[in-house]
Amino acid sequence: MNFWNDPLKIAADWLMGIFTSWGMPEIGAQALIAFLGIFLLIAILMVLDIFLVWIERKVVARFQDRIGPNRLGPYGLMQPFADIVKLLIKEDTTPAGADKVVYNIAPMLSMMSVLILWAIVPLAPVILGVDLNVGILFLIAAGSIGTLSIIMAGWSSNNKFAMVGAFRQVAVMISFEVPMLAMLLIPTVLSGSMGMNAIIQKQDIWFVALAPLGALIFLIAAIAELGRAPFDMAEGESELVSGYNIEYSGMKFGMFYAGELLHAFTFGGFWSILFFGGYRFFGLEKVSPFLAIAVILFKAMIGYWIIMWVKYTMLRIRIDHMLAFNWKFLTPLSFVLLMMTALLNALLRGGSTWLYISGMFLSNVLLAWSALEIARTYSRREREKAEGPKQALGVVAEVHH
Amino acid sequence: MNEWLYVGLFFIVGLLIPVGAIGVAAILGPKKPNSIKQSTYECGIETVGDSWVQFKAQYYIFALVFLVFDVETVFLFPWAVKLAGLGVFAVMEGIVFILILIAGLVYTWRKGMLEWA
Numbered sequence: 001m002n003f004w005n006d007p008l009k010i011a012a013d014w015l016m017g018i019f020t021s022w023g024m025p026e027i028g029a030q031a032l033i034a035f036l037g038i039f040l041l042i043a044i045l046m047v048l049d050i051f052l053v054w055i056e057r058k059v060v061a062r063f064q065d066r067i068g069p070n071r072l073g074p075y076g077l078m079q080p081f082a083d084i085v086k087l088l089i090k091e092d093t094t095p096a097g098a099d100k101v102v103y104n105i106a107p108m109l110s111m112m113s114v115l116i117l118w119a120i121v122p123l124a125p126v127i128l129g130v131d132l133n134v135g136i137l138f139l140i141a142a143g144s145i146g147t148l149s150i151i152m153a154g155w156s157s158n159n160k161f162a163m164v165g166a167f168r169q170v171a172v173m174i175s176f177e178v179p180m181l182a183m184l185l186i187p188t189v190l191s192g193s194m195g196m197n198a199i200i201q202k203q204d205i206w207f208v209a210l211a212p213l214g215a216l217i218f219l220i221a222a223i224a225e226l227g228r229a230p231f232d233m234a235e236g237e238s239e240l241v242s243g244y245n246i247e248y249s250g251m252k253f254g255m256f257y258a259g260e261l262l263h264a265f266t267f268g269g270f271w272s273i274l275f276f277g278g279y280r281f282f283g284l285e286k287v288s289p290f291l292a293i294a295v296i297l298f299k300a301m302i303g304y305w306i307i308m309w310v311k312y313t314m315l316r317i318r319i320d321h322m323l324a325f326n327w328k329f330l331t332p333l334s335f336v337l338l339m340m341t342a343l344l345n346a347l348l349r350g351g352s353t354w355l356y357i358s359g360m361f362l363s364n365v366l367l368a369w370s371a372l373e374i375a376r377t378y379s380r381r382e383r384e385k386a387e388g389p390k391q392a393l394g395v396v397a398e399v400h401h
Numbered sequence: 402m403n404e405w406l407y408v409g410l411f412f413i414v415g416l417l418i419p420v421g422a423i424g425v426a427a428i429l430g431p432k433k434p435n436s437i438k439q440s441t442y443e444c445g446i447e448t449v450g451d452s453w454v455q456f457k458a459q460y461y462i463f464a465l466v467f468l469v470f471d472v473e474t475v476f477l478f479p480w481a482v483k484l485a486g487l488g489v490f491a492v493m494e495g496i497v498f499i500l501i502l503i504a505g506l507v508y509t510w511r512k513g514m515l516e517w518a
Contacts, residue, residue, distance in 0.1 A: 030402045031410070038407075038414045046418065088422075091430045096439040108419040115415035119408055129411065130404040137478065138408075160454045171460050174467045181474040188481040251426030255419050320517030323463065327506070327515045331470070335503055338477075339496045342484060346492045349485075 004288050006126050008037070041129065042115055045262065052261045053080040056308065063312040083254075090250035095158050098247065102156035106149045107248065107255035113145035114263045121269055122197045123296055124279055124289035135196040136184050139270065140177070143225065146263065147173045150227070153256070154244035166244040168319050169227055175326045176224035176231075179334035183218035186211050187274045189342050200278035208275040209357055211341055213364040215275040217334050222267045223307055224322070226260065230314040231322060268303025272296065276303075333371050340367060462514050466506070473502045 003010050012033050019029035054069075054077060061068025069076035094103060120135045122128035132138055147170055154166020188194055190210060191202035208215045224231040245256045272278060276299055279285045285292035317325070344363055348356045480495045509515060 027402075031406075034402060034407050034410055035414065038411050042414055042418055088426045089429050089431075090426070091433065091438075092427050093434065093438050096436070104423070108416060108423060111419035112412070112415045115418065116408070116411050119411040130407045132404060132408070163454060167457070167460055171463050175463055178467060178470040178474075181471070185474065185477055185481045188478065189484050192482060192485040194478065194482055250430060251423050255423065323517060324515065327463075327466065328510060331506060332503060335499050339499055342481075342492050342495060343489075346484065346489045 004290070007289060008127055012037075038119075038129070041118060045115060045118060048265070049258045049262045050080040050084065052265055052304070053083065053258065055304075056261055059305075059308050060312050063309075087251045087254040092250050092252070095247045097158040099156035099158075102152045103247075104252075106153035106156065107252040107259075109149035109152065110146055111255045111259040111262075113142055113149065114259050114266055116142050116145075117266050117270075120196050121266070121273070121296075122200060122278065124292035125197070125201075125285060127289050127293065128197060131195055131197045133193065133195045133198075135199075136188060136194040140181065140184070144177075146259075150244050153248070157244070157247040159247050162244050162246045165246075169244060172231055172319070172322055172326075173225055173227065175323055176221045176330075179217055179326065179330040180221035180225060182331075182334035182338045183214050183221065184274070185338055186214040186341050189338075189345055196273055196278070200273060200280060203277045203280060205353075205357060206275065206277045210345075210360040211275070211337070211364060212361065213337055213368050214334075214341065215271070216368075217330060217337070218274065219271060219306070220330070222271065223310060224326075226264050226267060226307070228260070228264060228307065228311050230310070230317050232316060264307050265300060265304045268305075268307060269296065269300035271303045272299035329371070329375060333367070337364070337367055459517060466509055466515070469505060470502065473499075 015033050015036070016026075016029050019032060020026065024032070057079065058068040058076065069079040072078040072082055094100060117139065119129035120132050120138055122131070150173070151166050151170050154162045154164075154169075157163070187199050187207050190207055191199045193199060193202070245253055248256060273296070278299070279292035279296040281295045284295060340363055341360065344360050348359045477495065477499070480491070480498075484491060484495070
């Protein structure tokens, strides 16, 4: 066991030696070491957040056929730092009549809800915050603090746009949590555990090969949870003038904005942990934990890229279409997929691996195709009810001749 | 060290960082409030009507349906964790449970409770 194989334990033992030689009791030393580790992780995350801002602005620029920030520093790399300085020295206006306590707490809770998710993300087999055996439940529970912070922001701003935006945003977020929970059950079923590290350890075959439709529905539900386009009804600049964060300026707005980007990256990370093997890459993680960290960050960045790609390509969806899509299409589909995955997993697990993989993959494809056919038939029936069947037009035209 | 103590520490540090950032901004920023700056934003015009608009009742319906499915999935998590060792019968039991709740969703749908208007 040397530094390259197990860096956290080596560092913790070294620090423990130093602290106990200073006469600190062991519990205090453990708490202090944990505190230092958490502080280091969160500091690294905030620096990562800064570069996510840069990536986001460059990528959106390229999607819109322009260059993006390139004045400050090489390739505009210093731009986010300038943004931070700007946000820090801005005046902290509180709108008249706003509920001061709630107004101030909301951005802090929003950022906190994203940061605490990193406690359970396993960066390497030996580098992780804490291997909770209820990791998936923690993911949902911590994510709901973010939902709470949005309603707090909208309610306390004393602004009807903020309130309506916050209501709609929260309605979308809680609605899309249902298919997300069903899709979180799929890695649980396939791996037999809720802990993140255990899910990764069981992914000899990546779960995306066994449940591709599950990965897709999880992605859609996660994008809705994040409040990003095409589900950013509440932030629609054209509809609701920035929704729940209208009345925020300065660093409080910065916390919402940077929190949203970091949340997107975190969900890219969770998508890769749950469906794409996490830090595993054909045995690379056994060579060194640092390679495992590189693998998982790379996969999280690919997930974040896909989320950005969806945002800058698709149009915003109307709120009633969003909710109808969730309750009438995604929720039934996700539960049928869950039932089918559980059944096929129990039936095919013991047999040959190729039958297992191909059976589950093909069943997903079949389910997706039939769901789309049902949706198409339903919409065609709705359309014909509204317009009248096509044959009638032909008859009318003939009669007139 | 107890893992939940670690999670608690994470909560505290995770809260301290945004508090610190906003605190630094509050110290560094100028403080010159005036009534124009602090007036409520409504696309540049004077506000019309109350700020606290009426809460649309449909949101409550969505929250209720969400609650039902949330509790359902909480019950499904132990089932999912233990599924591997229990055989096909346990899978069928879970499927029956999910089907009962899907029937509830279909009932809500047919009653028109999932419409926005």
